[in-house]
Amino acid sequence: MANEAWDRYTDVLVVGSGGGALTSAIVAADAGAKVMVIEKSALFGGSTATSGGVVWIPNSNLADPAVHQDSAAEALSYIGSLTEGLVPQEQMRAFVENAPTMLDYVTKATDVRYVSIAYTDYHAELPGGKLGYRSHMPLPLDGRALGDDLEHLRRNHPSSMLFGKISWTAEEAGPLLARSKGWWRILLRLLSRYYLDIGQRLRSPRDRFLVGGNALIARLKMSLDKRGITIERNARLVELIRDGEIVTGAVVEIGGKLFKVKASKAVILGAGGFERNPDLRAQNLTRSTNPDWSGGQSNNTGDALTAALAVGAKAIRLDSAWWAPTIRVPGHESAWPLFFERSLPGSIIINAVGRRYVNEAASYHVVGRQMMERNLPEAPTSPSWILFDARFRWRYPMGPLMPMIPNWMHSAAVRDIVVRTNSWDDMADRLKIDRGVLRETVDHFNHHAQQGKDPDFHRGDNPYDRYYGDPKVRPNPNLLPLERAPFYALPIYPGDIGTNGGLATNGNAQVMDTDGCAIVGLYAIGNTSASVMGPSYPGAGATIGPAMTFGYLAARHAMGIDR
Structure with missing residues (x-):
């Protein structure tokens, strides 16, 4: 295509503004590239901003060797045991060997700061699993460091x-x-920090103390600013331009106008998944078809995936997601994932006929998958019900229900989805469950919970289960009987926090075509690509860690830098 056909020119065009996308922009700029970053919505940060911002980095140099021993071989063994043979060894090795290098790079060359934490792997009992220090938490940040950009930063998920x-x-x-x-x-x-920030309270309910994904994105944005890179917001990828074997640029809609953007070295797609696209979800996530069940942010509609498929890219594992049981609160932008509440003692999950069917304290990904795999016509699990008693209600949160806060102080939308009764028989009637079945389920669970046992699903037996238990409860921090009225129930759905199937890529994050060849000039990272973790979820940060690592590798490869 002749030069005069282009409206704008850059070396690297980055689509998206999450952790992986902004990492790739920084690395490309440091290698001498002119970089353009586009963001579809009015807010930057993508799914990363709404998350905890944790990165899963095995064999990290930030982990104290005195308390944590790790190796690339152990990490490969662990990931390999979870990925069901669906991920090429080359890709797994690319992640494991380069993740620590990426983390070293961003902590030394940017404003990003991480600390290794004692957060257990989700399946620490497997070969190569660890009881902590592979997950890393971003350090908090005073939002005033962002200036006016704070109001354009996507907020943390309320959960x-x-x-x-x-x-x-x-x-x-x-x-x-x-x-x-x-x-x-x-x-x-916490209350003093929030309410005594008088200047901010007069302007906005938004908290200026940034943590998690907000802190990570803010620090990456500060690092972009120092390099003179702006994020073009309200800029939507319309299509990719392929000239023969090479992707040379893209058509971008900015302010209602179309621009042809020449990208002389690369287009890097880091625009999230497709979990909020009703059509793509119906076609691919056939056991969880409702976008309203997703905890993903509303702009994740698969634009980058669709554009890449149109130029011959290959997609794989589109039926896979980062599953999670969720609570849908009417009027909220996204569903409320139950990350930790299920582990706390004094609650159980039942199906539509009143039976338990899962270890409630397993990782959210495992529980979400179980909700779909055990959804049978004779015993539906979509929706399921999470039950808890007055003791739990007073002590612990359950999704949008806050402890010690009476129901009437919650929003009408939250009150409308809560079922509250004074007996299990009344609860059975409200949920349209046989009274005898529900009573048998609760009595059976309560009998064993008194001894700290769960012979049916072994809740509390694994390290991850206990991580979110209540250490004051003995002998099992995950188990208490449900025996104090009133009793409560909330409907839960087989939701997700994003899709993890997508474009097929190699160890440099290059997008592969349908013939198995790399498409020159086109890269995909994060949830736009098929995850290096396959259908599994090894530990906290196993989404953002690979996104940033492959963002780092994509930018280096595009700029001709060897691993």
Whole structure:
């Protein structure tokens, strides 16, 4: 295509503004590239901004070797045992060997700061699994460092915030959830930090104390600013331009006008998955078809995936997602994933006929998959019900229900989905379940929970189960009987926090075509690509860690830098 046909020119065009996309932009700029970053919505940060911002990096140099020993071989063994043979060894090795290097790079060359934390792998009992220090948490940041850009940063998902609006770190959240000694001091500190920020309270309910994904994206944005890279917001990828074997640029809609953007070295697609696209979801996620069940942000409609398929790219595992049981609150932008509440003692999950069918304390990905795989005509699990008693209701949160806060103080939308009764027989009637079946289920669970046992699903037997248990409850931090009225129920659905099937890529994040050859000039990372983790979820940060690692590798390969 002749030069005069292009409206704008760059070396690297980055589509998306999540953690992987912004990492690739920084690495490309540091290698001398002119970089253009486009973001579909009015807010930057993508799914990363709404998340905890954790990255899963095995064999990290930030992990203290005195308390944690790890190796690439152990990480490969662990991932290999989970990926069901669906991921090429080359891809797994590319991630494992380069993830620590990527983390070193961003912590030294940018404003990004991480700390290794004692967060257990989701399947630590498997060969190569670890009880901690592969997951890394971003350090908090005062949002005033962003200036006016703070209002353009996508907010954390309310499920990761106190009362849905107040930022808290993992160190603050843990004692509050378990009501450990001194928890009230932490609560007072959080409330004071939020409400005494008078200037911000007069402007916005948004918390200026940035944690998790907000802190990571803010730090990456500050690093972009220092390199003179802007994020073009309200800029939508319309189509990719392929000239023979090479992707040479893209058509981008900015402010209602179409522009042909020449990308002389690469187009890097880091625009998230397709979980909020009703058509793509109906075609591919056939056991979880409703976009309203997703905890993913509303702009993840698969634009980059569709554009790549139109120029001959290959997609794989489109039936896969980062599954999670979710609560749908009418009027909320996205569903409320139940990340940790299921592990707390005094609750159970039942199907539509009143039977338990899963270890409630397993990882959200495992529970979400079980909700679909055990959804049978004679015993539907979509929706299921999560049950808990008055003791749980007072002590612990359950999705949008806050402990110690009476129902009437919650929003009407939340109140409308809560079922509250004074007996299990009344609960059975409200849920249209046989009274005898529900009573048998609850009595059986309660009998064993008194001894700290779950002979049916072994809740509390694995390290991950216990991570989110209440350490004050013995002998099993995940088990208490449900025996104190009133009793509660909330409907839960087989949802997700994003899709993880997508464009097929190689170890350099190059997009592969339908003949198995790399498409020159086209790269895909994050949830736009098929995950290096296959259909599995090894640990906290197993989405953003690979996204940033392959963003790093994509930019280096595009700029001709060897691994």
